Amino acid sequence: MKVVTFFLPCTTNSVIMTSTKPSYDDDHLDFGKVEKEAKSLVDYDERYWVENSAKIRAVEQRVASYDEFREIVMAAHLKPLEKEDKISSMGTFTQVWNQSALRKSQKDATGADNEANAKDSKDQASFQVPQTGPEFLQRWKRECINLTQKREFLFAVGPSKMCELFKTDISGGLLGEFLECFLHEFSDSQALPVVELLESLSTSQRFSLSLAFLSKKEKEQLIALFEKLGSVHSTEEAASFEERLASLKRIYSV
CATH class of the missing domain: 1.25.40 (Serine Threonine Protein Phosphatase 5, Tetratricopeptide repeat)
Structure with a gap:
């Protein structure tokens, strides 16, 4: 760090010395991006150890089937509802009784899949790994x-x-x-x-x-x-x- 000395006239012929402090104004570090990446890594590591612990518990419990083992592992990260949680926030569940409407919905879904496939082909060149x-x-x-x-x-x-x-x-x-x-x-x-x-x-x-x-x-x-x-x-x-x-x-x- 360089020290710059300024001499200013004053009545007592004294010398006033000032020094510059380091500035980081020119730095362009994206702290938001760094924080996001760090959180992503922490979440991934946390999920891995939660699933790993669930696997160990499932083996120790000698579950009867693989399906039961898989359900334990897949549900390892889930947490029970708290008192303040609202069931309404989970969404509304409906059942379609009109079969013609159901067939139309399935047809629309197929059309949406075809459109999605076309979009994927178009965006292939800009794919981000x-x-x-x-x-x-x-x-x-x-x-x-x-x-x-x-x-x-x-x-x-x-x-x-x-x-x-x-x-x-x-x-x-x-x-x-x-x-x-x-x-x-x-x-x-x-x-x-x-x-x-x-x-x-x-x-x-x-x-x-x-x-x-x-x-x-x-x-x-x-x-x-x-x-x-x-x-x-x-x-x-x-x-x-x-x-x-x-x-x-x-x-x-x-």
Whole structure:
């Protein structure tokens, strides 16, 4: 820090010395963004440990089925209602008795899905890859309306980023959801991207635990997916495809 001395005339011929203080006016640190990212990381870490504790409790209780185990884990973060909480704030539940209206509603929903698919294709060029686990989960639940959108979302994120996002654990039953969207409307052109994503997911530190807790239906989907992959004809671009597939079968216990 530089010290600047100013000499000012005065009646007693005395010298007045002043020094400048460091200023941070030129700094442009976005504290709001830093706080938001820090909170996101704290929330993700808190949810992970809550779910992990629930898994341990469920194992110690020797639950009767995987479905019961999964319900315990998925509900671990829920809290009971307080006295001041209002049930009305939870929304209104209605049941449609008019079947013609119900069919019209379903048709409208299908149309909305088609519009969403078209919008996704248009926005593909401006896709922003999620940078944290909480951001991935948020966008997975809000932006991906159907299985096709979920698969395209995973393809857009890519194996390298998926490996980074799920380095420690594939929590919340996501592995089963991934398998389901991979299998949905599978085509030969999707084989390589699917294999690459399966490889990246298998590097998760607790992958064996995620694999062990797949439901019966999810395990059947896993087998069906590998059958689809096994029927793909090898191409020049995928010379080592069969070797990679054989390795994945061992890892996924298929």
